[in-house]
Amino acid sequence: MAVILGIDPGSVKTGFGIIEAGAGRPRYVTSGVIRLPPGPLPERLRVLVAGITELVELHAPSELAIEQVFMARSAGSALKLGQARGAAIVPCVTAGMQVSEYSARQIKQAVVGTGAADKVQVQHMVKTLLKLPGTPQEDAADALAAALCHVHTQAGLIALAGASAVRRRRVR
Amino acid sequence: MAVILGIDPGSVKTGFGIIEAGAGRPRYVTSGVIRLPPGPLPERLRVLVAGITELVELHAPSELAIEQVFMARSAGSALKLGQARGAAIVPCVTAGMQVSEYSARQIKQAVVGTGAADKVQVQHMVKTLLKLPGTPQEDAADALAAALCHVHTQAGLIALAGASAVRRRRVR
Numbered sequence: 001m002a003v004i005l006g007i008d009p010g011s012v013k014t015g016f017g018i019i020e021a022g023a024g025r026p027r028y029v030t031s032g033v034i035r036l037p038p039g040p041l042p043e044r045l046r047v048l049v050a051g052i053t054e055l056v057e058l059h060a061p062s063e064l065a066i067e068q069v070f071m072a073r074s075a076g077s078a079l080k081l082g083q084a085r086g087a088a089i090v091p092c093v094t095a096g097m098q099v100s101e102y103s104a105r106q107i108k109q110a111v112v113g114t115g116a117a118d119k120v121q122v123q124h125m126v127k128t129l130l131k132l133p134g135t136p137q138e139d140a141a142d143a144l145a146a147a148l149c150h151v152h153t154q155a156g157l158i159a160l161a162g163a164s165a166v167r168r169r170r171v172r
Numbered sequence: 173m174a175v176i177l178g179i180d181p182g183s184v185k186t187g188f189g190i191i192e193a194g195a196g197r198p199r200y201v202t203s204g205v206i207r208l209p210p211g212p213l214p215e216r217l218r219v220l221v222a223g224i225t226e227l228v229e230l231h232a233p234s235e236l237a238i239e240q241v242f243m244a245r246s247a248g249s250a251l252k253l254g255q256a257r258g259a260a261i262v263p264c265v266t267a268g269m270q271v272s273e274y275s276a277r278q279i280k281q282a283v284v285g286t287g288a289a290d291k292v293q294v295q296h297m298v299k300t301l302l303k304l305p306g307t308p309q310e311d312a313a314d315a316l317a318a319a320l321c322h323v324h325t326q327a328g329l330i331a332l333a334g335a336s337a338v339r340r341r342r343v344r
Contacts, residue, residue, distance in 0.1 A: 040271075040273075041261070041271075041273065042236075042261060042264075042265050042271035042273075043265075045258060045261055045262060045265055046265040046266075049262050049265065049266060064214075069251060073247075074247060075245075075246060075247050075249075075250040076250070077247075078247040078248070078250035078251040078254060079241060079250040079251070079253060079254040079257075080254065081251060081254065082250060082251040082252065082253065082254020082255040082256075082257070082258060083254040083255070083257055083258030083261075084254075084258060085251075085254070085255055085258065086217055086254060086255030086256060086257065086258035086259035086262075087258035087259060087261065087262050089213070089214060089217055089255075089259065090217060090221050090258075090259050090262040090263075091262075092214075093214050093215075093217055093218040093221065094218075094221060099212075099213075099214035101212075101213065101214075
């Protein structure tokens with residue numbers, strides 16, 4: 001049974017999601033959003049790192065799945081996103097976790113079945129695949145999707161064998 | 173006596189410099205460059221964070237001075253720089269250090285006396301102000317300059333009172 005942490009890093013809010021993967025369908029553990037306070041960067045990063053560190057200590061994930069970012073709107077936003085992304089990875093590498101990076105396209109392909117899926121489709125499929133009672137917040141859903149993509153990639157198609165059947169029944 | 177860590181973050185190599193500041197001229201403790209290995213980002217960040225963590229544990233600095241980055245050549249390089257910068261700050265905020273950010277212009281102004289100074293002038297003035305036997309590497313000099321700028325800013329002009337006299341004698 002592997003515990004996988006997914007992170008959707010952002011300079012304003014960072015989504016996280018934890019799932020357990022083993023035999024059968026991946027099991028939802030927790031998810032949410034760490035909101036970075038407005039103000040100086042060091043305090044923002046401190047809050048982010050404290051949040052991730054708490055998750056790592058509490059759930060002891062062995063693997064991190066994180067979206068690989070290729071493009072940003074501007075150099076300024078890329079720098080801010082990079083700082084959050086770099087900081088979020090630190091507690092994971094410090095804890096000896098294995099880190100895997102996936103492109104947005106890979107994540108959407110793994111979870112929805114098409115790399116061109118929109119945010120709502122990702123939220124819907126994350127809810128369906130993990131049998132959640134409600135739809136997770138956008139950033140939390142993206143983090144769970146990264147974790148599901150990791151399971152999918154690691155275990156091959158078998159792990160999400162039931163997904164395609166579910167997918168055909170989904171309402172857009 | 174305050175121990176100040178200066179960091180010049182970079183995605184390929186990150187400069188560091190530690191000085192002690194109290195009464196009189198700031199005293200040089202150590203400086204150098206952490207080279208990030210080629211390869212996957214997580215391993216690069218792990219090496220960077222391990223290096224900074226070691227410095228923090230060994231020298232117990234109470235304050236971090238780091239260059240504030242406003243512009244980067246491209247969104248891609250900004251993202252990489254941001255990741256290194258965010259990761260480098262983490263061990264410092266985790267250790268409860270006070271973090272101060274300074275623009276490149278502020279740092280050059282404080283150390284050389286003009287915000288338009290070039291790298292060689294910064295290296296020369298860092299060598300002179302800290303009475304170093306040799307010229308520090310560029311990234312290490314930039315890190316020491318950030319630390320000196322912090323001392324200068326914290327203590328006012330008094331701390332570096334001797335600097336202007338030295339500056340006039342400098343050879344370009």
